[in-house]
Amino acid sequence: MAHVRTVLHVPERRVCRLLEQPRATQRYRPSIASDEEPLKAAIIHFASEYGRYGYRRIQALLEREGWLVNHKRIERIWRQEGLKVPQKQPKRSRLWLNDGSCVRLRPCWPNHVWSYDFVMDRTHEGRAFRILVVIDEFTRECLALEVSRQLRSDDVLHCLARLFVEKGTPDYIRSDNGSEFAAHAVRDWLGKVGVKTLFIEPGSPWENGYCESFNGKMRDEKLNGELFYTLREAQVVLEMWRQEYNTFRPHSSLGQRPPAPVATLPLGAGCSPWGPPLAPSREHGLTQ
Numbered sequence: 001m002a003h004v005r006t007v008l009h010v011p012e013r014r015v016c017r018l019l020e021q022p023r024a025t026q027r028y029r030p031s032i033a034s035d036e037e038p039l040k041a042a043i044i045h046f047a048s049e050y051g052r053y054g055y056r057r058i059q060a061l062l063e064r065e066g067w068l069v070n071h072k073r074i075e076r077i078w079r080q081e082g083l084k085v086p087q088k089q090p091k092r093s094r095l096w097l098n099d100g101s102c103v104r105l106r107p108c109w110p111n112h113v114w115s116y117d118f119v120m121d122r123t124h125e126g127r128a129f130r131i132l133v134v135i136d137e138f139t140r141e142c143l144a145l146e147v148s149r150q151l152r153s154d155d156v157l158h159c160l161a162r163l164f165v166e167k168g169t170p171d172y173i174r175s176d177n178g179s180e181f182a183a184h185a186v187r188d189w190l191g192k193v194g195v196k197t198l199f200i201e202p203g204s205p206w207e208n209g210y211c212e213s214f215n216g217k218m219r220d221e222k223l224n225g226e227l228f229y230t231l232r233e234a235q236v237v238l239e240m241w242r243q244e245y246n247t248f249r250p251h252s253s254l255g256q257r258p259p260a261p262v263a264t265l266p267l268g269a270g271c272s273p274w275g276p277p278l279a280p281s282r283e284h285g286l287t288q
Contacts, residue, residue: 060256107138115174
């Protein structure tokens, strides 16, 4: 607008009429809120502290500290400061059975379905170590992160025994068909304590979606950004991150609340603390 007026020597009214642009848009001066700079500093602080959180998760942290701010304003500042939004996970297809139906055992109460899996990483000298991940699918709480150079079926049993004493026994436990999970010793012991096993189809990791989602978050937010010099350092750092994940990190599927405080809330009869009452059936298969 200013360039056209300078070159052609015409008034603003005529330029706006030719460009079909309201004059109010040229005279508008945005008003900057008094808390703009403190809010920008808080967003940058959280983005620096938790580099893989998106602006919606940052909004949950701001609201936890008492900020009352619209998500559009946070997104505007987020983009103005050049902060990077983490990429979303690709969509996965449903598990369709041979008869064309889609059946999956869905977690409906705490200790209903647990899942466990292994994640591998390396220390700085290139030596591999393994991480045993155990989560409660309903509360999304990470129950354990066991870190060791080698983890066998006996180690899985020791971890589960400790968790059963601390948390109680789940109704089901879901895993892939790895030798540590499918070993006769593990299956026989789980059967004796009354825990049913759920094995996913070979080559279908998305069937263990809750655990795979957690593994992706752990690798994205911690493993990819940390250089571990010793196994002990990996154990300490990952346990600290597990506590942060359970008690601080906002979880989108829990209304931007962390898993562990919600996991300790008492449940009403047939009710879920996340939404309307549930009417689950304690059967082996629950249709969606």
